[in-house]
Amino acid sequence: MAELLVGDIFDALVEQTVAVPGTSTLGVVEPWLARSLAAPPTNNDALWRSRTLFPRS
Structure with a gap:
């Protein structure tokens, strides 16, 4: 009896x-983020400068 119950449970x-909602989005966001991080430093520098010049309050 116990073996049958264990088999049924498995x-x-x-x-x-x-x-899980949103897991399909990971397939889109992850490659985009990887490309963004691998972008030439000038793009990242421009972003940093804009955040430094116009910080969020």
Whole structure:
């Protein structure tokens, strides 16, 4: 009886799925972020200068 119950529990766990909202966005954001970080330093420098000149209050 216990072996049958254990088997049923494992079968039920295998069939369960979980959908986490926003996980499909990671496939878009991650490559964009990688390209952004690999961009020529002038782009990053311009961004830094704009944030330094116009800081958020």
